[in-house]
Amino acid sequence: MFDVPPSEPVPFSETVIEAPGPEGVLQGTLVLPQNRTKPPVVLIVPGSGLIDRDGNMPGIQAATYRRLAHGLAAEGIGSLRIDKRGLFGSARAIRDPNAVTVKDYAADVVTWIGRIEEVADPSCVFLAGHSEGGLVALAAAGKLPSLSGIILLAAPGRPMAEVLEAQLKANPANAPFLDEAMAALARLKTAERFAVDTMPPPLQLMFRNAIQDYWTDLFSYDPAVLAGRVSQPLLVVQGMEDLQIGETDARALAGASDRAELVLLPGVNHMLKPVAKSGFAENLAAYGDPELPLAPGVVGSIAAFVAASCDG
Template sequence: MRMVDASRWIPPTYADPATFAERDISIGSGDFAVPGTMTLPQIDGLRPGVVLLSGGGPFDRDGTVGPNKPLRDLAWGLASRGVAVVRFDKITHTRPEVMTDPGFTMTDEYLPHTTAAIRLLQETQNVDPARVFVVGHSMGGKVAPRVAAAEPSVAGLVLLAADAEPMQHAAVRVLRYLASVASSPEVDAMLAAVTRGAAVVDSADLSRETPATELPFGMSGAYWLDLRHYDQVATAAALPQPMFVLQGGRDYQVTVDDDLARWRAGLESRTNVTIRVYPADNHMFFPGSGPSTPADYEAPQHVDPTVVTDIADWLARH
């Protein structure tokens, strides 16, 4: 175990590095093991634990975007409030070549390492094995219900800006938005390409053999078939575990109207689901004002402190 060294990075004001320690861990085995970090509060007695999942793309354990590390914000903020946290580099970060495997899917991208991380936390001294939760951001939130279905010991789910609209449709919508606020030949060309690819994903002709060059973001036919056959809202609705769904009001990637509306409709009959909107927050839950754009991520900032407090309070109640 090592004490936290904050000399190279300024932590958010809601994190107190003196209250926890971190150690390096390995998740998985063999060539597909990935490095990670366990953050443990220095308190006596059993504590809840969470496994953090980053969004779609080759993210590291901190969810690094520009100069920002939103998953480290969450890990340090929650650990300062008595929650044990595991986060890890995605396999697509440590071994980007897996994305060229024609059989690679979202399930392969997330489930093996997430379930291994859950079990590691459950076996960690002073972590309550009955209170290990999954906290997923964006695609990490989308896949979280599949994780809980595969690993019923998960105590509950926290879904941060979890997308519910089919990803190929969301990609077209996002690029149309970007073209409206900052049009450029590059954005227009990408919009045209993704629109063509989305039509292929929607077609009855999509198969594992469909060339990745014809599909959005160069992802394989198998990857898109896995996404197309997965209904995250229906999967979540069938789970018994409590859930906390958080959404930024300024998020243009996962939106209140297109995504949160689907979560609300699908989970409306559940009595153990909490849904909360943070009007000033963007996709990374960074507070701000005005229309959100990719430029939001270029300046150093931190996850909304209210979000961290609300998650910690929700965990304490469950």
Template sequence: MLRHLTAALMALAVVTATPAGATPALVPAADREVVFTADGTTVYGTLHVPEHRPGQRLPAALLLPGSGPTDRDGNQPPGSTPDTLAQLADALDGDGIATLRFDKYGTGRTGLGAYRDHPEELDYPAFVRQARAAYESLRDQPETDPRALLVVGHSEGAMTALLLGGTARPRPAGLALLQPQAIRLLDLVALQLEAQVAEATRQGQFTPEQQRTVNAAIAAAITSLREHRPVDTTDLPLAIARLFEAFQGSSARFVSSDDAVYPPDTAAALRPGTKVLLTCGTNDAQVPCATTNALTTALRHGHAGGPGRVTLPGVDHLLHDTAHPNTLAPPVLDALHRFARH
């Protein structure tokens, strides 16, 4: 009788016990709303957590958008909806990296927040402080590994990523600077405008003499802005004149404070060995590869880690190419995977 009872108990143990070495069920990938505060403003974002083991701490990346009213997904609806940041989150999911993206000031659920009644006081440092608050929120999420935090910025967001890289705590393990604003803002604006005027001249809209006159007026306008003097728009085409008028209006404080940052200077504050990816696209008319030369040199002198600068053949500013006009181009995905696994 006792022998039969012992056998029955052993059989029950085999049925109910977890087999040695068995893998517990994975937690499926999911998005959830994240709320944090920056300078008295409630900021809303999306945390994406890849599939993972229960209790596992994951590397995590803060995603930062480009200039203008660009929301958490990388869109400026209704006119521009490339989903840049949402697609970056999907790409990083494939490497097991959690991501946080958020609605910066003036976009999405966040809106202008504390600046609602005085938007003219919104300057670039406010956006940096907002990004730092987002980084701290990501650091404190239960699924993230605070020793493996990354910052991935696109365009102006890449400059913000650089500033965070030298000041945030804990220091990021890596930065991905995608088509970065790598020179002073107004210098970049001048390059973009001069390229547009050159194209208009090529199409016969301006004579070479008119082109020289307009370029000189652009240079004078930028000097006036930096010296806080009124801009003379007499020799500027209407569209360009309106741009400089806006730079003197409600956005004057932002433009001045953004233009004060020279990105190569910020590289010196990075912790030596910080892994850095810097991309430039050969079809990027907004941030030509040549504008990243000084920053690339500064990163090298600061002993940043790899993969370093990666040139993306045929890729434009929104990280697309002609074969992939609505999704991240394959060279972008390859560079991201190299960065994630470096």
């Protein structure tokens, strides 16, 4: 399946909307195609760290979620892309953006689904979680029986501690402090807290005290187990040039559900951008190129899944 540009652009509206958060508002951007009434709507759940609703983060202007939203609109599919509680447009939702759990993020997803149903009058609603957002989507799915389907984009299929261990081992630059990093991960898995001031600077940032509670909470989830509990249709999309998540993860997720569809995309990286089979540096450079479109097949596979799964 490939993303074929329509002969004429499909007009769409793009509106900032809000939803109630714990202490202040959550904020997102709703995109609705204007060529159909009661369109299906996809809630795009962002990945880890300081990533905004458009899919940008400090030093990496990938615009993945904005491009996904606009690509779906061209297929007659609406979307809502959101800022996580405590960050960017949702900064007022909580005082401390580090004082969060997967359960908190999942609760916000449930809130946003309610808002979509209020303001968009959709024919059906889907969750699309990217990277760590895939885990959040799976955690929320059990509380959303009315969902028409769940879409996992470059999502982990193992507990995140295992994913981080593999990522750290794969980068030769981590060799001088790899043993210390593995020991820190082991301590976090048992909810042990520790000072980081004597660690090498990269580990001080990764394991800083403010986010140790979040790491421990995150490590307690097994995405494949959650995928096995999903009753709705499940689409797993995985790029074959992903430096962070791999085919093994995608197959674990798809294999957990008898309603799953697996799409493996050659030449696609973690941010769903096209890359040649090249080195680490070239792959990372594609992360931060806002002019680089999404890879062929990304929007098309999602649009086909939505069309097949939507009851409306």
